[in-house]
Structures are given as structure tokens and as C-alpha cells.
Amino acid sequence: MPDPIHQFDINRIIPIKIFGWDASFTNSSLFMVVAAVLTVGFIMVSMSGRSLVPNRMQSVSEISYEFIANMMRDAIGDGWQKFFPYVFTLFIFIFVCNMLGMIPGFFTVTSHIAVTAALALLVFTSVIIIGFAHNGLGFLKLFVPEGVPAAILPLVVVIEIISFLSRPLSHSIRLFANMLAGHITLKVFGGFVVMLLSAGGAVSFLAPLPIVAAVALTSLEVLVAFLQAYVFTMLTCMYLSDALHPGH
Amino acid sequence: MDAASAKLIGAGLAAIGMGFAAIGVGNLFGQFLQGALRNPSAADGQFGRLILGFAVTEALGIFALLIAFLLLFT
Numbered sequence: 626m627p628d629p630i631h632q633f634d635i636n637r638i639i640p641i642k643i644f645g646w647d648a649s650f651t652n653s654s655l656f657m658v659v660a661a662v663l664t665v666g667f668i669m670v671s672m673s674g675r676s677l678v679p680n681r682m683q684s685v686s687e688i689s690y691e692f693i694a695n696m697m698r699d700a701i702g703d704g705w706q707k708f709f710p711y712v713f714t715l716f717i718f719i720f721v722c723n724m725l726g727m728i729p730g731f732f733t734v735t736s737h738i739a740v741t742a743a744l745a746l747l748v749f750t751s752v753i754i755i756g757f758a759h760n761g762l763g764f765l766k767l768f769v770p771e772g773v774p775a776a777i778l779p780l781v782v783v784i785e786i787i788s789f790l791s792r793p794l795s796h797s798i799r800l801f802a803n804m805l806a807g808h809i810t811l812k813v814f815g816g817f818v819v820m821l822l823s824a825g826g827a828v829s830f831l832a833p834l835p836i837v838a839a840v841a842l843t844s845l846e847v848l849v850a851f852l853q854a855y856v857f858t859m860l861t862c863m864y865l866s867d868a869l870h871p872g873h
Numbered sequence: 874m875d876a877a878s879a880k881l882i883g884a885g886l887a888a889i890g891m892g893f894a895a896i897g898v899g900n901l902f903g904q905f906l907q908g909a910l911r912n913p914s915a916a917d918g919q920f921g922r923l924i925l926g927f928a929v930t931e932a933l934g935i936f937a938l939l940i941a942f943l944l945l946f947t
Contacts, residue, residue, distance in 0.1 A: 630946045696921070799932040802939040809942050856928040859921070 629812035633736055633805070653740070656732045660721040689717070693858065700862035701869060708865055711751075715744065716858040723804060723850035727843070735853075736804040738797060745797035748861050756868035767871035796860055803853045807846045814839040880944045887941040894934025901926050 639650035671682035679687055693713045697705040719735060726733025734740055756764035768785040769778070817835035821828055905923050909916035 628946065629942075699921070795932075798936065799928070802935045803932060806935045806938045806942060809946070810938075852924060852928050856925060859925055 629809045629816065632808060632812060633733075635737075652732045653734055653737065656722065656725055656734050657740075660718060660725055660734065663725075664717050664721055689713075696859065697862055700859065701866045704869055712858055712861055712865075715748075715861060716854055719744070719800065719857055720851065720854035723854055724847075726804065726808065727847055727850055733804050733808055735800055736808060738801045741797040741801040742793070744800075744857075745793040748796065748864060749793040752864045752868045755865065756871060759869055760871055764868070764871050767867055792864065796857070800853050800857050803849055807842075807849055811839060811842055811846065814842060884941040884944040887937050887944065890937030890940075891934045894930060894937065897930040897933070898927060901930055 635651045635653050637649040637651055638655060641648045641650060667682075668686050671686045674680065674683060676683065690713070693716055694705075694709065697709060697712060701708065722734040725731050726736065756767070760766075768782050768789065770781060770785070773781050814835045818832050818839075821832040821835065823829075901923070905916075905919070908919075
């Protein structure tokens with residue numbers, strides 16, 4: 626069976642060294658640039674008409690705006706507007722990266738923990754900074770839920786702190802593991818076709834079965850690509866809501 | 874037992890976790906349908922939460938699958 630991990634290899638396209646650090650332009654960077662250029666280009670072209678009655682392309686931009694705006698209005702409440710550009714950028718970037726990865730032969734940027742961990746740590750640090758800037762020391766109320774009996778309060782505070790610190794971990798691993806496992810599964814099913822065909826005889830007539838499974842899995846993966854982008858931004862909204870209104 | 878066969882057994886053990894995630898996802902959609910059939914007008918408003926719960930539950934199964942893959946292919 627061909628090695629299913631091979632699709633995640635990172636190759637240097639333009640080697641760059643800055644003060645001994647390897648800052649090469651890799652295929653991962655290339656697809657990040659492609660995702661950014663596609664998004665910015667699409668939104669600029671689609672919104673260039675600025676017509677009152679939108680055409681098809683403008684509708685796509687407006688629907689995605691409305692989608693994120695509604696989500697933030699529900700999850701964050703007052704003061705969501707300030708964070709809209711950040712959350713919208715996160716969603717569109719992750720979604721386009723996931724979708725680009727679904728095209729055969731393309732590299733999936735979000736299947737590397739380095740990328741997702743950077744995104745999750747960005748959310749984590751900005752939640753801490755926004756929380757303290759917005760509430761001062763009142764942000765610490767996040768760790769002290771109201772209405773808990775004094776006897777078990779120390780235990781609850783410790784649990785709350787641990788769950789707060791483990792947020793970036795689960796936030797990044799969820800996206801990364803979903804993309805990685807999905808792409809490996811597709812590759813493994815592709816490998817089954819080759820194995821059945823090379824077995825020869827009557828067994829090779831079974832070869833179409835894994836192809837059917839791979840097609841079904843591909844459609845599932847398109848759903849997962851959207852869902853994981855949605856979940857990542859949804860959790861970002863919930864964490865931002867914690868930063869704005871702690872202790873509720 | 875050599876390391877290669879121990880890895881294969883470990884991958885099989887890790888994949889057991891996916892079954893429990895399957896129970897969770899089935900439970901989730903079952904409960905949602907039960908609630909949605911009782912009060913269909915409120916069902917659409919809870920779709921976001923359903924999907925969130927699905928993704929969070931499914932991710933745990935994916936973690937188990939990830940461990941299995943890491944044992945098999947690295």
C-alpha cells in the first residue's frame with residue numbers, strides 16, 4: 626500500500642534562512658498565500674458592484690457576512706462588532722484552506738498542528754489580553770463560578786483553571802486531527818483499490834467497492850471541512866464572550 | 874513480542890475508542906430528533922448547537938483514530 630502520510634510532506638520551494646532560522650517558502654506557505662489571494666480577490670471582485678440588489682457573486686459575500694454576524698450576535702452579544710473582522714478572517718481562512726485541501730493533489734494547510742496551534746494560541750492570548758483590558762482583575766471571576774458551595778469552591782476553581790489552560794490544546798487538535806484523519810482515510814481507501822486490483826483473479830472484481838466508499842467519504846469530508854471551520858469560529862466566539870462577560 | 878506487532882495491537886486497541894464516539898453521536902442525534910418531533914417549531918433554532926455538539930463529540934472519536942494512524946504509519 627502506498628504511504629498515506631506522504632501527502633503531508635512539506636517541501637521547500639524557495640529556501641530562505643534568516644539568522645539561522647529556516648523561514649523557507651514551502652508548499653504550505655504557497656497554499657496559505659493561494660487561500661488568502663483567492664479570498665481577498667473574490668470578495669473585492671464580488672463587492673465591486675456594490676449594487677442594492679446583489680447579483681450572484683455579491684450574494685455569496687453577503688451571505689457569508691450575515692452567517693458570521695448572526696453567529697457572533699448569538700454567541701457574544703453586546704460588543705460583537707469590534708471582533709467581527711478577526712472572526713470573519715479566521716472562518717474564511719480555515720474554510721478556504723480546508724476546501725483547497727479537498728482538491729486531489731493539493732496540500733492541506735490545516736492538517737499540520739503547527740498551523741492550527743498558531744491559530745489557537747492567537748485566540749487564547751487575545752482572549753486573555755481582551756479579558757484583562759476589558760474587565761481589569763474582574764476577568765478572574767471567570768474562574769470562580771457563582772452559587773457554588775464554599776466547601777467545594779477551591780476544587781472548582783482548580784478545575785476551571787485547568788479547563789481554561791487546556792483550551793488551546795483541544796481547539797487546535799480538533800481541527801488538525803479531523804483534517805489529518807479524513808485525508809489519511811481517503812488515501813487508505815484509495816490504496817485498497819490498488820491492492821484489490823493487484824490481487825488479480827475474482828478478487829479484482831471487488832475493486833469498485835472502495836471507490837464507492839471513497840466517493841461517499843469525499844462528500845463527508847467536504848461537510849467536515851465546513852463543520853470544522855464553523856466549530857473553530859464558534860468556539861472562538863464563545864471564548865471571546867467569556868473575555869467580555871466573565872462570571873455569568 | 875517485537876515492537877512492530879505491539880504497534881499493530883495498539884492501533885487496534887486505539888480504534889475501540891471510535892465505537893464509544895459513535896454511541897455519543899447516535900445519542901446526540903437521537904435525542905435531537907426526539908426533541909424536534911415534540912416541538913418542531915423550536916428545532917431549527919437549535920441546529921447550530923446540534924452541529925457544535927456533533928463536532929465536539931466526533932472530534933473525540935477522531936482523536937482515537939489519529940492515535941491508531943500514528944501507530945500504523947509512523
